[in-house]
Structures are given as C-alpha cells and as structure tokens.
Amino acid sequence: MKKLNVLFLVSLLVLFALTGFSKETIKVISSDDFAAFRREVIPEFEKLYPDIEVELTSVGYNQLYQKEVTSLIANPKAYDVIDVDCIWTPEFVTLGLLEQIDDRLTPEMKEEIIPSVMTILQYGGKTYGLPMFDDVLFFYYNEKMLEEAGLSEPPTTYDEFVSFSKTIMDKGLAKYGSVWGWAQAEGLICYYTQLIGAFGGKFFDENGYPAFNSGGGLEALKWMVDSIYEYGVVDPSSITSDDRALLHGVANGDVPFGFDWSFAWTIFNDPEQSTQVGNIKVGLCPTGKDGIVSNTSSGSMGFAITKQSEHKDAAWKFISFLASKEMQKQQAIDYGAMPVVESLYSDPEILELHPEFGPMLSQLSYVTDRPSLVSYNEVSRILQIYIQRALTKDMEPKEALDAAAKEIVDLLKEYGEIN
Amino acid sequence: MHKKAKRIWLYVAGIIICIVILAPIYWMFVSAISPKVELLSTPPHWFPENPTIENFKKLITGGSGTSGEIPNFAKALLNSTGIALIAGFISLVLATFAGYALAKQFKRFKKAYLNLIVTLRMFPEVALALSLYLIITKLGLMNTWWGLIIVYTSFILPYSIWMMYGYFLTIPNELDEVSKIDGASTIKSFFKIDLPLVLPGLSTTFIFTFLMCWDEFFYGLILTSDMRAKTITVAVSEFTTRHLIDYSMMMAGGLVATIPPLIIAAIFQKYIIQGMTSGAVKG
Amino acid sequence: MKKKNMTRWAMIIPATVVLAFVLLYPIGNTIWLSFRREHLLRPTMNAFVGFQNYSYILQSSDFLQSLKVTAYFTGVSVFIEFVIGLFTAILLNQDFKMKAFLRVLVVLPWAIPTVANGVMWQWIFDTNYGALNGLLSQLGLISEYVNWLGTPFGALNSVIIADIWKNCWFFTIVLLGALQAIPKNYYEAAYVDGAGFWKKLFKVTLPLLKPAIAISLVLRISEAFKAFDIIYIMTKGGPANGTQVLSYYVYHTAFESLRMGRGAAISTVVTALILIIAIIFTNVLMREEVDLSA
Numbered sequence: 001m002k003k004l005n006v007l008f009l010v011s012l013l014v015l016f017a018l019t020g021f022s023k024e025t026i027k028v029i030s031s032d033d034f035a036a037f038r039r040e041v042i043p044e045f046e047k048l049y050p051d052i053e054v055e056l057t058s059v060g061y062n063q064l065y066q067k068e069v070t071s072l073i074a075n076p077k078a079y080d081v082i083d084v085d086c087i088w089t090p091e092f093v094t095l096g097l098l099e100q101i102d103d104r105l106t107p108e109m110k111e112e113i114i115p116s117v118m119t120i121l122q123y124g125g126k127t128y129g130l131p132m133f134d135d136v137l138f139f140y141y142n143e144k145m146l147e148e149a150g151l152s153e154p155p156t157t158y159d160e161f162v163s164f165s166k167t168i169m170d171k172g173l174a175k176y177g178s179v180w181g182w183a184q185a186e187g188l189i190c191y192y193t194q195l196i197g198a199f200g201g202k203f204f205d206e207n208g209y210p211a212f213n214s215g216g217g218l219e220a221l222k223w224m225v226d227s228i229y230e231y232g233v234v235d236p237s238s239i240t241s242d243d244r245a246l247l248h249g250v251a252n253g254d255v256p257f258g259f260d261w262s263f264a265w266t267i268f269n270d271p272e273q274s275t276q277v278g279n280i281k282v283g284l285c286p287t288g289k290d291g292i293v294s295n296t297s298s299g300s301m302g303f304a305i306t307k308q309s310e311h312k313d314a315a316w317k318f319i320s321f322l323a324s325k326e327m328q329k330q331q332a333i334d335y336g337a338m339p340v341v342e343s344l345y346s347d348p349e350i351l352e353l354h355p356e357f358g359p360m361l362s363q364l365s366y367v368t369d370r371p372s373l374v375s376y377n378e379v380s381r382i383l384q385i386y387i388q389r390a391l392t393k394d395m396e397p398k399e400a401l402d403a404a405a406k407e408i409v410d411l412l413k414e415y416g417e418i419n
Numbered sequence: 420m421h422k423k424a425k426r427i428w429l430y431v432a433g434i435i436i437c438i439v440i441l442a443p444i445y446w447m448f449v450s451a452i453s454p455k456v457e458l459l460s461t462p463p464h465w466f467p468e469n470p471t472i473e474n475f476k477k478l479i480t481g482g483s484g485t486s487g488e489i490p491n492f493a494k495a496l497l498n499s500t501g502i503a504l505i506a507g508f509i510s511l512v513l514a515t516f517a518g519y520a521l522a523k524q525f526k527r528f529k530k531a532y533l534n535l536i537v538t539l540r541m542f543p544e545v546a547l548a549l550s551l552y553l554i555i556t557k558l559g560l561m562n563t564w565w566g567l568i569i570v571y572t573s574f575i576l577p578y579s580i581w582m583m584y585g586y587f588l589t590i591p592n593e594l595d596e597v598s599k600i601d602g603a604s605t606i607k608s609f610f611k612i613d614l615p616l617v618l619p620g621l622s623t624t625f626i627f628t629f630l631m632c633w634d635e636f637f638y639g640l641i642l643t644s645d646m647r648a649k650t651i652t653v654a655v656s657e658f659t660t661r662h663l664i665d666y667s668m669m670m671a672g673g674l675v676a677t678i679p680p681l682i683i684a685a686i687f688q689k690y691i692i693q694g695m696t697s698g699a700v701k702g
Numbered sequence: 703m704k705k706k707n708m709t710r711w712a713m714i715i716p717a718t719v720v721l722a723f724v725l726l727y728p729i730g731n732t733i734w735l736s737f738r739r740e741h742l743l744r745p746t747m748n749a750f751v752g753f754q755n756y757s758y759i760l761q762s763s764d765f766l767q768s769l770k771v772t773a774y775f776t777g778v779s780v781f782i783e784f785v786i787g788l789f790t791a792i793l794l795n796q797d798f799k800m801k802a803f804l805r806v807l808v809v810l811p812w813a814i815p816t817v818a819n820g821v822m823w824q825w826i827f828d829t830n831y832g833a834l835n836g837l838l839s840q841l842g843l844i845s846e847y848v849n850w851l852g853t854p855f856g857a858l859n860s861v862i863i864a865d866i867w868k869n870c871w872f873f874t875i876v877l878l879g880a881l882q883a884i885p886k887n888y889y890e891a892a893y894v895d896g897a898g899f900w901k902k903l904f905k906v907t908l909p910l911l912k913p914a915i916a917i918s919l920v921l922r923i924s925e926a927f928k929a930f931d932i933i934y935i936m937t938k939g940g941p942a943n944g945t946q947v948l949s950y951y952v953y954h955t956a957f958e959s960l961r962m963g964r965g966a967a968i969s970t971v972v973t974a975l976i977l978i979i980a981i982i983f984t985n986v987l988m989r990e991e992v993d994l995s996a
Contacts, residue, residue: 070957074556074561095743184938184943237852240849240941254830275456377959381958388941388942391942392852394942426798440807443822443823443826444822446822446833447825459831463833524710524713536721542729542973543949543972544930545952545965546732549956549965549966550727550728554731570724573724573728577725636817655817656934669821677818681810683813684812688806692809692875696876
C-alpha cells in the first residue's frame with residue numbers, strides 16, 4: 001500500500017516535470033493601450049494551448065519603439081512577439097527584425113480581415129504580422145454641453161469648431177473649447193496628419209520631397225497656432241499635453257471637444273475616472289476645406305513575430321488567437337476597439353452594446369495615414385520640434401515648416417530614400 | 420531690544436524654511452490619498468475630504484487599470500534595495516583596501532591616483548552610458564541585477580575610495596608605527612588597528628552609496644526592460660509617462676520611492692551630513 | 703620591505719582593475735566611437751569618419767541651443783542654490799530653538815530621489831489642476847491659470863525651481879559644516895570693530911569659507927551640467943526643445959535615434975566642457991589654499 005503511494009507520487013512528479021519541460025514560453029511586448037485586454041485573455045489562450053505559456057510585458061506607447069529596437073539589437077531573441085505601429089513597418093522590415101507570415105495566413109483570415117487594415121503590416125508586397133485593431137483619432141464631443149449652449153449638432157467644419165467653442169465659452173459652460181495632445185511626441189504628428197488632410201494638404205510629393213510647407217500643410221499649422229492665440233478656443237496646455245493627458249479635460253467636463261483614440265471612450269464612461277459618463281458622443285471629425293467631408297489620422301497597430309524567435313509556431317498561435325473573430329468581438333465590446341474583422345461591423349450584439357460604434361464606423365472612410373518611410377522615426381522627430389516652435393511662437397508657421405522640410409531632405413538624402 | 424528683533428527674524432526665517440520644504444511634500448502626500456475626482460477639482464482641495472489608501476494597495480498588488488498596467492512596485496523596491504546593497508558592499512570592500520593603501524602605504528604615486536579619481540568623478544554619465552550599454556549587451560547582462568551592479572560601481576567606487584582614503588588619513592601614523600614595532604604585518608595592523616577606527620566612516624560611506632544607487636535613474640532607464648531588474652526610479656518614471664491620466668496614482672508612486680531614503684536620511688542624518696561635508700570640505 | 707610592497711599592491715590592484723573596467727575603458731571606447739559613424743540600426747553604414755561627427759555637432763543649431771539651455775540651467779540654478787544655501791547656513795549657525803529641527807529638515811529634500819522630485823513638481827506646475835495655479839488664484843495673484851510648462855523659457859525656469867528646491871540644501875549643509883569650524887574669536891574681532899552683517903559676511907565669513915565654497919560649487923556645477931533625470935521626467939526636452947540640455951541631447955541622439963558615433967562625440971565635448979569648468983574653478987577659487995587630493 002505504502003509502496004503504491006510512493007510510486008504514485010513519483011509518477012505524478014515525473015509527469016509534472018515533463019509537462020513543465022515541454023511548456024513553451026513566448027515573450028510578448030505590448031503597448032499599454034489594450035494590454036489590459038490582452039492580459040485578461042491570456043488564461044483563455046493557455047487553456048486552449050496548455051503547452052504554451054505567455055509572458056506579457058507592456059510599456060507606454062511613447063517608450064515602445066525604443067524599448068523594442070534596443071532590446072532586439074541587444075538580444076535578437078528578447079521577444080517572440082512585438083507590437084508594431086503602422087509607421088514602423090518599413091523600418092523594422094528593412095532592419096530584418098520581422099518574420100514574414102504570408103505562408104501562415106489561412107484563407108479565412110484573408111477573407112475576414114479588412115484588406116486596408118492588413119496593409120499596416122505589409123511592406124514590399126509581403127505581410128509581416130496581423131493587425132489587432134483598426135484605430136483612428138475620433139471626434140468626441142460633450143452632447144450635454146452642446147445642448148445647454150443651444151447647439152443641436154456638433155461642428156462639421158473647423159470654422160464651426162471655433163465658433164461653437166466660442167459660444168460654449170461665452171455661456172460660461174467651459175474654459176476652453178478643446179484640448180489637444182500637441183506635446184513633443186508622436187501624437188503631435190497624428191493630430192497634424194488629421195488637420196493636414198482636412199485642409200487638403202500632403203506630406204510629400206510624388207518624388208518623395210516634402211510638400212507640407214505649403215498649401216494645406218501650412219494652413220493646418222496656421223490654424224493650430226491661431227486656435228490658441230488668435231481665436232483663444234484651444235487650451236494652451238495642449239502644447240504640453242499628449243493624447244493621454246487631454247483625456248482629463250474632456251472626462252472632467254472642462255472642455256466640450258477632444259480628439260482621441262478608441263480606448264478613450266471607455267475612460268469617458270468609467271465613473272471612477274470621469275464625471276461625464278453618458279454625455280460624450282462621437283461625431284465626424286470636422287473639415288477645413290470645401291470638397292473634403294472629414295479627415296482623421298490612422299493609428300492602427302498589430303502584432304508581428306520576430307525573425308530570430310525560437311517559438312514562431314507558438315507565437316503565431318497567439319497572434320492569430322487575438323485576431324480571431326471571437327477575441328476581436330470581445331475587445332470591441334469590453335474595450336471599445338474597432339475590430340479588424342469585417343463581418344463584426346454588422347454584428348448586432350456589438351452594435352447594441354457599444355452605442356458609439358455606428359458613428360465611429362463612419363469615420364473610418366475618412367482617414368489619412370502618416371507617411372511611410374524607412375527613417376520615419378527621425379523624420380517625425382524633426383517635424384515635432386518645428387511644429388512646436390511654431391506653437392510656442394518661437395517661429396512663424398511658414399518659417400518653421402520650411403526649416404523642417406530642409407532638414408528632412410538632408411536626412412532622406414543621407415539614407416538614400418530620395419536622390 | 421536689538422537682540423529681540425533679531426530673534427524674531429530668526430524664527431520668521433526658520434518658519435519660512437519649514438513651509439518651503441514641507442509644503443510640496445505635504446501636497447504630494449495629500450494628492451496620493453485623494454480620490455481622483457477630488458484631485459481635479461478647482462480650487463484644489465488642500466485637505467482631502469475622502470482620503471483613501473486605495474492607490475497604495477494597487478501599487479503593492481500590481482495589476483492593470485483602464486489607463487494601463489500598474490508596475491509591480493514591490494518587485495521594483497526589492498530590485499533597488501538588492502542592487503544598492505550589493506553594489507555598495509562590493510565597492511566598500513574594494514575601497515577600504517584601496518583607501519588604506521593610498522593613505523598609509525603609498526607616497527609618491529598616490530597624488531596622481533587621487534587626481535585621476537577626482538577627474539573620473541566629473542565624467543558625465545552620458546559619456547559612459549554608450550560604452551557601458553555596449554559592454555553590458557556583450558556580456559549578456561542586459562536587464563539583470565548584475566548588469567546594474569557593475570555599472571553602479573562606476574560612480575560609487577571612486578566616491579568610496581575617496582571617502583575611505585580620507586578616513587584612514589585621520590588615523591595618526593604613530594598608531595601604525597606602534598603595531599609595526601610589535602612586529603605585526605601590514606595586513607595584521609590593518610585589521611587590528613586601522614579598520615576598527617574607521618568603522619563610523621564605513622557606515623557613512625555605505626549609507627551614502629546606498630542613497631546614490633537608490634537615486635540613480637539614467638542607467639536603469641537604458642539597461643532594464645522589465646520587472647526582472649527595473650529599479651524603483653524607472654518604475655516611477657514609466658508610471659508617469661503612462662498614467663498622466665491618474666495623478667493621484669503617480670503621487671502614490673513617487674511617495675513610495677521617496678519614503679525609504681527619507682527614513683534613512685532622518686535616522687542617519689548625522690552620517691549623511693558628515694558624508695556631504697567630508698566629501699566636499701575635507702576632500 | 704618587500705612583503706609590505708606586495709601587500710600594498712594587493713590592496714590597491716582589485717579596485718584599480720574594476721575602475722579600469724567600468725570607467726577607463728568605457729571613456730576610451732566613447733572617445734574612439736566619436737570618430738566613427740556608428741548607427742545601431744544601420745550597421746552597413748558604420749565606418750571611421752575622423753572629425754566628421756565633431757564638425758557636424760559644432761555646426762548644428764541643436765547643439766548650440768542645448769549648450770545655451772545647459773549653461774542657463776547650470777548658471778541660474780547653482781547661483782540661486784548657493785545664495786539660499788549660504789544664508790540658510792548662516793541662519794542655522796545661530797543659537798535658537800528651531801535650529802536642531804531645521805538641521806534635520808534640510809536633509810530631507812536632498813534625500814528625495816530626483817525622479818520623485820520631478821514627478822512632484824510636474825504635478826504642482828500642472829496648468830489646469832496644479833497646486834501652484836490653484837494657490838496663486840486663491841490668493842488673487844493671478845486671474846487666469848498660467849501654463850508654466852507651456853513655453854520653452856517658462857518650462858526651463860520651472861525645472862530650475864524644482865532643481866533648486868531639492869539641491870540648495872546641499873550648500874546649506876556643506877557651508878554650515880565649514881562655518882562651525884570657524885573659531886568664534888574671528889567674529890569677536892569684527893564685532894569690536896562694530897562691523898555690520900554685510901561687512902562681516904564679506905570680510906570674515908566668505909574669505910574663510912572659500913575652500914568649502916569652491917569645492918561645493920565645483921561639485922554642484924558639474925552635477926547640474928550633467929542634469930538629465932529632472933528634464934526627462936518633467937519636460938522630455940520640450941516644448942520645442944526649450945529644455946533640451948546637453949545630456950538629454952546625447953540621450954536622444956544615442957538612444958532614441960541610435961546614432962552612437964554622433965552621441966559619443968557630443969558626450970566627449972560635454973566632458974571636455976565639464977573638465978574645463980572644474981579646472982578653472984579650482985584654479986581661480988582655490989589657488990594653493992586647498993589641494994584637491996590632500
């Protein structure tokens with residue numbers, strides 16, 4: 001009897017040891033934005049694949065690029081799955097950091113995932129990962145404040161945006177019309193992209209030379225500067241706020257308007273973080289030019305497998321799990337993210353549980369992407385600084401953009417991206 | 420009369436200093452225990468109406484909120500403490516021997532050596548950081564305690580040698596002579612005579628290097644990537660960049676990083692003042 | 703004799719080897735890197751380029767701007783810290799009841815980690831919900847909230863205030879230590895002469911404090927010149943690069959743009975500047991009075 005017990009125990013231990021050894025661990029680095037959701041569903045994934053363990057690290061978006069690049073240079077096996085913003089794809093592919101996954105794509109995926117979203121992880125005609133959400137900057141407005149000011153509809157043009165802001169400010173309902181995330185960070189370029197498209201401008205011409213320093217690009221920056229100093233409808237703290245900090249103003253009912261990503265909606269409706277639960281609605285981003293209906297900037301991200309990963313199959317299982325229809329649905333309902341699966345856009349359950357899904361959907365037809373460049377990161381940094389110089393009245397808008405254009409040309413020439 | 424006026428001015432100045440020092444710390448504390456909605460009120464609530472320790476609970480247990488992950492502060496505190504203790508101890512051992520040798524055993528060569536150390540202390544971290552980053556990467560010590568311990572030695576070892584040298588110098592040479600006459604070897608007189616006399620100096624140096632390591636941020640920022648080695652200062656900084664939405668949580672994080680050195684400073688105040696003054700005045 | 707020789711070498715070599723490994727080698731390596739194009743992301747472009755990195759930064763407006771910002775930050779913050787430190791040291795050297803308590807108190811800000819200090823002040827300076835604007839408007843001193851961190855110059859001064867709050871007490875402690883070492887009869891002579899406060903300060907106190915002042919200034923200046931943490935936390939170099947000190951410029955170049963060669967060249971220049979300042983200060987202020995190594 002005793003012997004049997006011992007035998008049983010030993011075999012149990014051996015079994016434990018075996019399962020322990022055969023467990024594969026994949027290391028994933030994720031941006032904060034939907035990390036909570038990802039962490040939440042890991043147990044479900046591990047139940048589905050008991051031999052895979054997921055180790056998730058998350059960092060703030062503004063540290064993500066640097067953390068991924070420096071970690072992978074130091075140790076190419078540091079992560080198996082990395083979170084990739086659409087603007088990083090050309091550089092990461094050129095550096096040979098990402099594994100091509102065209103052969104792994106199933107026919108269902110090719111059919112289900114929206115083709116335009118799929119492109120964020122494509123470069124040179126090949127695919128390097130799966131998109132995780134279809135995100136753009138949405139126009140959030142405080143319906144209650146508009147009503148109190150006697151306005152029935154949100155503004156559709158930037159002129160209206162200014163005059164509506166003034167109306168609401170004059171009635172003492174708010175200190176400012178809006179607060180933006182124009183701090184020296186990537187978010188500034190997203191807002192600039194939103195405005196450049198709305199004013200009919202372009203970042204680069206057909207030959208790859210800067211075109212933002214005239215036409216719509218210049219008008220967009222002039223409007224940004226004027227909205228603070230001339231019209232006085234934008235909170236000057238926008239210069240030091242990023243796309244997270246501006247959430248305060250809207251959630252606290254200090255301003256009626258704000259532009260932010262899809263996750264913001266969850267925060268505006270969380271009673272612990274917001275005094276305006278139920279008041280914030282989504283409208284189409286305004287336009288700055290006749291003939292343009294609306295425009296916003298895209299900010300979709302996806303997961304890719306690293307080239308040197310030793311657990312590519314397990315990594316693939318994890319990212320295809322997150323891109324699956326069920327997970328995308330859960331992510332949309334619980335965290336307000338726009339799914340990458342086409343059929344979910346007519347899913348009655350989502351439409352019912354996520355009231356702003358309809359208006360958000362209409363925005364997706366009016367989107368401008370940030371430029372696609374191998375040296376995007378450095379180009380973006382130059383633009384950020386010169387836009388900020390105009391915003392702090394250190395330089396005139398034209399002067400600032402011309403100087404930025406000149407530096408960007410030098411940089412692109414150095415890297416051979418233009419001749 | 421004149422004397423009395425002077426006394427009043429002394430107290431006025433003293434009270435101003437108290438306010439200047441304590442007001443920001445008080446505000447950090449109040450913010451950390453205020454619920455978020457109360458924190459965003461205008462004018463500010465100088466006294467919280469519904470104080471809560473919820474933030475500290477969240478910091479210790481970790482987890483995630485809608486505005487992002489809350490780093491595991493308990494682990495970050497452990498990392499900072501462990502790294503500071505080990506790096507401080509290693510530096511202290513090396514520096515005690517070196518300081519003794521410089522103070523008592525070398526004559527000609529010591530001036531050049533000490534000048535070199537003073538010069539090296541002036542080098543900015545950024546000048547070293549690039550190369551240290553490449554070395555630590557090559558050694559495979561990225562994101563480990565040992566990686567940071569090695570790097571922290573670069574700024575606490577010169578300091579420790581400097582301090583220990585100064586302490587050994589205060590021991591009268593006659594004492595060493597006496598033990599030499601007794602026939603004791605250098606090593607023996609070092610352990611028997613000199614070492615016991617510099618014990619207070621050892622404590623001062625150790626406390627000081629501990630605080631220097633605790634305060635360190637730049638190397639932690641570039642040499643760690645997750646909770647395996649992330650120090651408390653890095654945890655706090657990340658926290659602020661991602662939790663801009665949640666100031667009260669930020670303040671709670673800042674406070675957690677502040678309390679240990681604050682307690683050490685209050686308890687060992689004498690040692691710290693001594694460390695600062697002898698580092699600058701005697702040195 | 704021989705044995706003693708062996709022992710002393712055995713005592714000093716371990717520390718020396720470690721110093722060589724963690725300090726001398728990295729410094730040498732940084733200088734070597736500064737003559738190379740070394741781009742972490744584009745290894746194919748790496749090559750020896752002579753003084754190209756140096757000529758690039760000396761012509762770059764970013765470098766000049768960072769140098770100005772650093773000089774302003776260092777000059778203003780250290781000067782104010784010194785003045786506050788000197789007067790509080792004199793205050794704490796007087797006999798009154800609060801003395802003991804204040805001496806403990808002044809150690810506290812110094813012990814707060816720079817990062818936590820930055821977080822604290824960033825929140826105090828916050829435009830819409832910060833304590834400073836709240837307080838000033840309650841007192842009726844401002845009618846509209848000020849965007850302290852919203853202009854390059856305002857942000858730089860705000861960071862300086864945060865730095866002063868933490869570091870001026872260093873001077874208090876060091877100078878107080880030196881003051882206590884001044885024998886009382888020095889003052890008695892001046893008292894008999896009927897010298898006033900200012901005369902005593904300039905004629906007696908300052909000359910006697912000279913060595914302590916010199917060393918504490920050199921230490922603080924070289925530290926302020928290297929400042930990084932407080933900038934990273936409070937402003938990230940913004941707005942419009944208005945608070946981008948040299949250290950932050952190196953960080954951005956080497957660890958964000960990953961141009962290691964150029965970053966190494968900037969840090970070599972920064973190091974040279976710090977050494978020059980240190981040498982000037984030690985020579986001008988100290989002359990033969992204090993030997994740095996004795």
